[in-house]
Amino acid sequence: MSLSTDNMRVERASEAHRSGVTPTLDYASMPPLFVVADVVLILGLSILVDFLFSAQLSSGFEVTQPVGIGILAAVAFVLTTISRGLYKPWRMVRVVEEVRATMVNWTFAILVVATVIFCLKVAGSTSRVSTGAFAVLGFFALPAARWAMAVWLRRAIASGAVKGRATILVGDAGELAKVVPAHMLVRLGLNEVRRFSLSTPDGSAKELLSASDKDALKAALQFARQHRVEEIVLAMPWSDVDRLDAVRARLRSVPLPVKLLPDEIISELLDAPRVDFGSSIAIEVQRAPLSRFELAQKRLLDIAVASCAVLLLLPLFAIIATAIKLDSRGPVIFRQRRNGFGGREFTIYKFRSMTVMEDGTKVVQAQRNDKRVTRVGRFLRASSLDELPQVLNVLFGQMSIVGPRPHAIAHDDEYSKLISGYAFRHHVKPGITGWAQVQGFRGETAELEQMERRIEMDLWYINNWSVWIDIKIIMKTFLEVLRKEAY
Incomplete structure (x- = not known):
C-alpha cells in the first residue's frame, strides 16, 4: 500500500468515527472469521456439487460422502493456509498473493483427498464425476472468495469498521514520521490513539533525556492511565541503546506491554526471511540453495x-x-x-x-x-x-x-x-x-x-x-x- 493511499484510508476512517460509526469488528477476530468462511464454502461446495449430479443422474442423494470429502478437503486446505500464515489480515489484503496461494493450497488439498480415497480403497463407491467437478470448481470458487474477502477487509479497515488494540506511540520525530497509522492497523492490529514526540538528540546534551523528553514521557504515562490504552509502541533508532534504555525505564511504571518498531536500517534487513537459528531467530541476509x-x-x-x-x-x-x-x-x-x-x-x-x-x-x-x-x-x-x-x-x-x-x-x-x-x-x-x-x-x-x-x-x-x-x-x-x- 502506498503512503498516499494509506493516508486517504486513515482520513476516511477518522471521518467515519466522527460521524458516529463505531467499529464493530475486532482485528483479532479476523483470522477465525476467514477460517470459518473457507470451511463453510468448501463443505457447501462439496454438498452442492454432489446434490446437483445426483439429481441429474436421477440417483439417490446420500449426504455422507460429500460431507466426508468436504470436511477432509477443508481441513487440508485450512491447515496448509494456517501454516503459511495466510489468514493474517496483513496478508489477506494482498489480493494477488492470496489468490495464487489459494490455488496452490487447493491443489494440495485435492491431492490429500485423492490419496485418502486411494488408501482407504473407497474409489469404487466414490463418484469420480462429482469429486472431479468439486475439485475443478474449487479452483474458481476459492480464489474468487479470497478476492472478495480481501476487498471487504480493505473497505472495512478504510471505513473504520475494524477495531485494533488501542495504542500510543512514543519516539523521535524522524522515526514517528515514517509510521503510518493505516499500516499499524493492517500489519500489527494496533489502533493509534495518540503519539508523543521526543526531541532529536544533538550529541551535546549531558543527559540522555532532555526536560522536554521527560515531560513528553510523563504526558504519555498520564494518558495511558486515564484512557484504555492496551499497548505502547516505541519508534526510536536502535543504535542509541542508552537512550532507549532510559525511555524504557520511565515506561516501567505502567503495567502495559511496550514494543519497539524497527528503525529505518533494521527495516531493510527485516524484508529478508526470518529463520529459526538454534534457540534464537536470525535474518536470512543471503538465501540458502533451493530446498x-x-x-x-x-x-x-x-x-x-x-x-x-x-x-x-x-x-x-x-x-x-x-x-x-x-x-x-x-x-x-x-x-x-x-x-x-x-x-x-x-x-x-x-x-x-x-x-x-x-x-x-x-x-x-x-x-x-x-x-x-x-x-x-x-x-x-x-x-x-x-x-x-x-x-x-x-x-x-x-x-x-x-x-x-x-x-x-x-x-x-x-x-x-x-x-x-x-x-x-x-x-x-x-x-x-x-x-x-x-x-x-x-x-x-x-x-x-x-x-x-x-x-x-x-x-x-x-x-x-x-x-x-x-x-x-x-x-x-x-x-x-x-x-x-x-x-
Whole structure:
C-alpha cells in the first residue's frame, strides 16, 4: 500500500468515527472469521456439487460422502493456509498473493483427498464425476472468495469498521514520521490513539533525556492511565541503546506491554526471511540453495516447458539448421563451455550465428554491426532463436528455463574479479531467460555498469525465487523479445 493511499484510508476512517460509526469488528477476530468462511464454502461446495449430479443422474442423494470429502478437503486446505500464515489480515489484503496461494493450497488439498480415497480403497463407491467437478470448481470458487474477502477487509479497515488494540506511540520525530497509522492497523492490529514526540538528540546534551523528553514521557504515562490504552509502541533508532534504555525505564511504571518498531536500517534487513537459528531467530541476509521441494517444483516446470518446446519447435529447428548450412560454412550447432550450478562446467548449445567458434581464454562479445555475425545469424540473434537449442541443456539438467544467463568462462573469470557477489549467480542453475533479461538487460553489456546492473537483477531473482516468478518471467520473455532486438 502506498503512503498516499494509506493516508486517504486513515482520513476516511477518522471521518467515519466522527460521524458516529463505531467499529464493530475486532482485528483479532479476523483470522477465525476467514477460517470459518473457507470451511463453510468448501463443505457447501462439496454438498452442492454432489446434490446437483445426483439429481441429474436421477440417483439417490446420500449426504455422507460429500460431507466426508468436504470436511477432509477443508481441513487440508485450512491447515496448509494456517501454516503459511495466510489468514493474517496483513496478508489477506494482498489480493494477488492470496489468490495464487489459494490455488496452490487447493491443489494440495485435492491431492490429500485423492490419496485418502486411494488408501482407504473407497474409489469404487466414490463418484469420480462429482469429486472431479468439486475439485475443478474449487479452483474458481476459492480464489474468487479470497478476492472478495480481501476487498471487504480493505473497505472495512478504510471505513473504520475494524477495531485494533488501542495504542500510543512514543519516539523521535524522524522515526514517528515514517509510521503510518493505516499500516499499524493492517500489519500489527494496533489502533493509534495518540503519539508523543521526543526531541532529536544533538550529541551535546549531558543527559540522555532532555526536560522536554521527560515531560513528553510523563504526558504519555498520564494518558495511558486515564484512557484504555492496551499497548505502547516505541519508534526510536536502535543504535542509541542508552537512550532507549532510559525511555524504557520511565515506561516501567505502567503495567502495559511496550514494543519497539524497527528503525529505518533494521527495516531493510527485516524484508529478508526470518529463520529459526538454534534457540534464537536470525535474518536470512543471503538465501540458502533451493530446498529439495523447491528444486522439484522448478525441475517439473523445466521439464514441462522444455518438452513442449522440443515437440512444437522441431519443424522450426529443421528450417533454421537448413538456413545456417546454406548461408555459411561450419557446424549448425555452436558449443561453448560455461559455468553452471555450483561453478561446474557444462557445454552450452546454440544455433551458430557467427563465423567464429570462440571458446578460449579470450571471448569477444558481439557488438552492433559485428562483421563476424552471418546473415542468418543476424536474424537469429535479433529474434533470440539462436538460444533455442538450450532446451536440450534444460532436459539434460544442466540449465533451467529461468535463471541467470550463463556467461563464457573467460567473462566469468573477468567479472568475478570486478563485481562483488558475481559468484553468487552460481547458486542456481543458469537459465535460457532471466529476470535481468525481461527488465531490459538483454544483449551486449559494453560498460561495466551495465553488467553490474544485470548481476544485481540476477541476485534479486535468486533471493526471491518462486515458481510464480518463473512463470511471470517466461511470459514476459516473449514480450521482451518482440520489443527489443539483440545483436
